[in-house]
Each structure stands twice: as structure tokens, then as C-alpha cells.
Amino acid sequence: QKEVEQNSGPLSVPEGAIASLNCTYSDRGSQSFFWYRQYSGKSPELIMFIYSNGDKEDGRFTAQLNKASQYVSLLIRDSQPSDSATYLCAVRDDKIIFGKGTRLHILP
Amino acid sequence: NAGVMQNPRHLVRRRGQEARLRCSPMKGHSHVYWYRQLPEEGLKFMVYLQKENIIDESGMPKERFSAEFPKEGPSILRIQQVVRGDSAAYFCASSPLAEETQYFGPGTRLLVL
Numbered sequence: 670q671k672e673v674e675q676n677s678g679p680l681s682v683p684e685g686a687i688a689s690l691n692c693t694y695s696d697r698g699s700q701s702f703f704w705y706r707q708y709s710g711k712s713p714e715l716i717m718f719i720y721s722n723g724d725k726e727d728g729r730f731t732a733q734l735n736k737a738s739q740y741v742s743l744l745i746r747d748s749q750p751s752d753s754a755t756y757l758c759a760v761r762d763d764k765i766i767f768g769k770g771t772r773l774h775i776l777p
Numbered sequence: 778n779a780g781v782m783q784n785p786r787h788l789v790r791r792r793g794q795e796a797r798l799r800c801s802p803m804k805g806h807s808h809v810y811w812y813r814q815l816p817e818e819g820l821k822f823m824v825y826l827q828k829e830n831i832i833d834e835s836g837m838p839k840e841r842f843s844a845e846f847p848k849e850g851p852s853i854l855r856i857q858q859v860v861r862g863d864s865a866a867y868f869c870a871s872s873p874l875a876e877e878t879q880y881f882g883p884g885t886r887l888l889v890l
Contacts, residue, residue: 703878712868712881713820757819764833765810765879769819 671696673760675768683776688745690771692758695739701761702734702741706754707770713757717743748775779804781871781882782851789888796856796863798885802871809852810870810879811844820868826852832875859889 672695682688690704701720705713719725719732719741731744741760745752755770782801790796802809811823825833826846837844841859846852856863866886870879 705881712884715878715880718878764822764825764835766822767812767820 671760671762671766673758673766673768675756675758675771677769678772679774680771681774681776682748684748684750686748688748688752688773688775690743690745690756690758690773691740692742692760692768693740694758694760694766696760696762697736697739699760699762702732703759703761703765704730704732704741704743705757705759705767707757708754716756745773750775750777781806781869781880783867783869783882783885785885786883787886787888789890790859791890792860793858796859796887796889798854798856798867798869798887799851800854800869800871800882801851802869803873803880806871806873806880808872808875808877809846810872811852811854812868812870814866814868814884816865823854856887859887861889863887864889 674693703718704716706716707713717732719734722734725732729746733742753775755772757770758768759765784799809826812820814820822836824837824844829848841857843855866884868884869882872879
């Protein structure tokens, strides 16, 4: 059974600080990794994808991938109240498998 | 460029009725995926379709659920004889190719009374 694990949270982070979200996966053959943001009652929205080991930066967001340790993380710099949402990690091998998400709460 | 479209956005059915959920992929996308999300749960893969073909239905319940993606028109997820446990948000996603990023529609929230 392929699994994607995330801490459900809530993770509370003061406004302006760095939020760090982590995800581990069980299938070593996974090739593609995605972070989606989902506001309550809304659909998932793609934030970033990463395929190679290392860091990938896009604005305030940085995705980090370590295939040897089978984890992928998302850093959000200068956290804003509008970043408060559930963040879904997704991993693709033959199909995309989603984690249950981490609820992030940015404290004003 | 319109995104993935789903309708209806909300659907109320009584136990035993049929529910039909529709999904129109983004322009240029020929791959469609259906997911179900229960409250406080993650997204569960149901089925992956291309035009006129079911590629992977490993996440579909064996009974009452079916999906199609005809040559013309939207993809349809059909649930026959709905039960209360079918109440959930059903999301459709599309991608231009099988290995590409999936983009989600707004979802259909099904409530079974």
C-alpha cells in the first residue's frame, strides 16, 4: 500500500515567520512531487511541483526534495494570514496519491 | 482560458436516487481524473479516463459507481442508488498529458438525505 504521510496539524505560525510543512512517502519509485493548497470549502490549487533532489524556489515558497530519505517539504517565507489553509502533499508513481493534508494557521 | 468546470456545484439526493456529476476539462486537456474527499480526509483517487477509455478505475467502488468520458461532451461520474455514505465532495482534475500536473475543478458537493 503506497502511502503519503503528513502531520494533520494544526500548525500555528506567527505572521512574518517561516512555515515549514513536511511530507514523507513510502514508494521509492515515485517520480513527481506536488504541493497543493486548499482553502476550506474550495478545491485544491497547485502551488509547486518538484522532480529533482534539492530546492526549488518560487516567490515566498520553496519546495525541498530528498529522495534518499523519502521526504518532501514546503517552506513558506514571510507567512501571511492569507496562507492559512490546508496544504496537501501529492506524490506520483503510476498515479497521484495525496496525503491527508496539514492545516496551517498564520497568527496575525 | 477557462479552467476545469464541474456541475452541479451542489447536489442533494435522497437515498436510492441516482447522482450524475459532470466535468469539462481545461481546453487542450484530454486526461480526466475523479477524486472523492470526505470531511477532514484527504483526496482519494477514484478513476482516470481519456476520451472514450477508462485507463485506471482501481479507486472506484465495485458497485453503483461508473464513469465515462465520451468523444463529445463532459466526463460523467454516475452513482446509482446513493446511500448516506456517498455524501462527499467530488473533484475532477485534468491534465494535458498523463505525466503532467493536474488542475482541479471547483468540485461537486453531494449530500444524500
